[in-house]
Amino acid sequence: SAAEARFVANNPRSKSLHEQAAQALPGGNTRTVLYTSPFPLSMKQGKGAYVWDEDGHKYLDLVGELSAGLYGHSHPLIRETLLSTFDSAGVSLGASTAHEQAFAELLCARFRLARVRMTNSGTEANLHAFAGARHFTGRRKVVVFSGGYHGGVLSFPDGRPAANVVDQADFVVAPRYNDVASAVETISAVGDLAAVLVEPVQGAGGCIPATREFLMAVRDAARAKGALFILDEVMTSRLAPGGLGVEMGLEPDLVTLGKYLGGGLAFGAFGGRENVMALYDPRIEGGLAHSGTFNNNTLVMATGRAALERIYTPEVCEDFNRSADEFRRKLSSLSKGTRLCFTGCGSLIGFHFTDDVRDEVLCGEDINGKERKDLRDLFWFEMLEAGFWTVRRGYIALILETSEAELNAFVEAVRAFLNRHHDIMLV
Numbered sequence: 344s345a346a347e348a349r350f351v352a353n354n355p356r357s358k359s360l361h362e363q364a365a366q367a368l369p370g371g372n373t374r375t376v377l378y379t380s381p382f383p384l385s386m387k388q389g390k391g392a393y394v395w396d397e398d399g400h401k402y403l404d405l406v407g408e409l410s411a412g413l414y415g416h417s418h419p420l421i422r423e424t425l426l427s428t429f430d431s432a433g434v435s436l437g438a439s440t441a442h443e444q445a446f447a448e449l450l451c452a453r454f455r456l457a458r459v460r461m462t463n464s465g466t467e468a469n470l471h472a473f474a475g476a477r478h479f480t481g482r483r484k485v486v487v488f489s490g491g492y493h494g495g496v497l498s499f500p501d502g503r504p505a506a507n508v509v510d511q512a513d514f515v516v517a518p519r520y521n522d523v524a525s526a527v528e529t530i531s532a533v534g535d536l537a538a539v540l541v542e543p544v545q546g547a548g549g550c551i552p553a554t555r556e557f558l559m560a561v562r563d564a565a566r567a568k569g570a571l572f573i574l575d576e577v578m579t580s581r582l583a584p585g586g587l588g589v590e591m592g593l594e595p596d597l598v599t600l601g602k603y604l605g606g607g608l609a610f611g612a613f614g615g616r617e618n619v620m621a622l623y624d625p626r627i628e629g630g631l632a633h634s635g636t637f638n639n640n641t642l643v644m645a646t647g648r649a650a651l652e653r654i655y656t657p658e659v660c661e662d663f664n665r666s667a668d669e670f671r672r673k674l675s676s677l678s679k680g681t682r683l684c685f686t687g688c689g690s691l692i693g694f695h696f697t698d699d700v701r702d703e704v705l706c707g708e709d710i711n712g713k714e715r716k717d718l719r720d721l722f723w724f725e726m727l728e729a730g731f732w733t734v735r736r737g738y739i740a741l742i743l744e745t746s747e748a749e750l751n752a753f754v755e756a757v758r759a760f761l762n763r764h765h766d767i768m769l770v
């Protein structure tokens with residue numbers, strides 16, 4: 344397309360960096376999600392709510408590091424905490440520290456966990472959560488949902504597991520997220536069930552929020568089978584002061600966390616009920632070992648804690664997500680009756696280009712097969728030209744530093760896009 348040709352012409356340095364990267368990384372890539380054709384943009388720098396690419400273009404950062412970048416780039420408090428911790432403590436001490444004690448206490452209080460364990464990623468947190476559930480129940484199978492994403496080795500698109508290092512036979516994929524009847528039916532039918540693992544908003548699956556009714560039904564069906572209910576809040580813990588589990592009163596057995604909670608550094612955690620987490624108590628016989636060289640590195644422990652305690656207070660969290668809801672409502676009213684629709688919850692927003700008008704998206708199956716990738720790509724190229732960096736597949740994770748005026752500028756850019764392409768966008 345003409346927009347793609349302009350993208351190629353405007354980004355020669357990204358193009359040649361990608362060609363060089365392909366000499367050492369397969370496809371020049373080390374995170375699948377970041378590949379875009381004909382080549383990905385290479386970013387050089389971030390500051391506050393903005394990023395600059397290698398060819399010198401400046402963008403408002405609406406990618407927000409896929410939700411881990413909540414605090415923006417080089418936040419002064421994060422910078423200060425990183426530097427002062429490095430100077431006073433060092434990075435990794437090969438020992439238990441007061442830093443991990445303080446951060447663990449804060450996470451337990453904020454997310455109402457009896458006990459918590461740290462990991463280096465959300466993927467690891469989920470792997471440990473269901474290992475724990477298996478050990479606790481003495482059973483093997485885990486029910487997940489079509490469209491669910493629980494980490495690089497745990498994704499479940501289109502009803503089929505794409506996982507590879509985990510044994511796929513251990514997972515049963517329930518069809519249609521948000522469908523109470525099929526969820527209950529699937530969960531009830533599985534023998535040897537250790538756990539049900541679910542996101543309260545399907546993030547990578549399209550930013551689709553679950554109803555409380557659905558999550559409660561899933562929880563109750565899991566409990567009725569003596570299985571654990573694990574809530575994956577790796578992406579959603581930012582949406583309410585205690586995460587959506589607390590907000591909706593779900594009382595999950597285990598919760599997994601990650602993303603922004605490390606203050607922008609690599610982080611994950613899992614926690615929950617005291618009797619389940621006691622499996623990890625090294626003083627008790629018969630439990631599970633859980634190791635990881637960097638689980639308690641001082642930089643993440645100190646920075647994650649300072650950021651959660653001093654930047655993302657419960658009040659800030661509520662205000663931020665409330666104004667984000669307002670922003671999404673503006674986008675939705677603008678796109679009514681067009682091939683573009685917005686989904687999401689608070690500061691996590693999905694957008695979808697489909698053949699027909701979508702008033703409501705309740706699960707991936709509502710859009711699968713109807714996507715207009717041509718329009719989606721056109722939008723991405725043209726938003727770049729207008730100075731907005733979004734996730735190509737249709738995702739925005741807002742960052743705290745972005746002002747209302749900057750968000751309104753994006754709304755106007757979307758309005759201009761819809762006007763410019765009304766011939767193909769109106770249904």
Ligand code: PLP
Pocket residue numbers: 409463464465466467469492493494495542546547575576577578601602610611
């Ligand atoms: N779970 C959910 C819901 C996620 O969105 C992600 C990452 O996008 C993960 C788990 C995996 O986290 P990480 O990328 O830190 O391994």
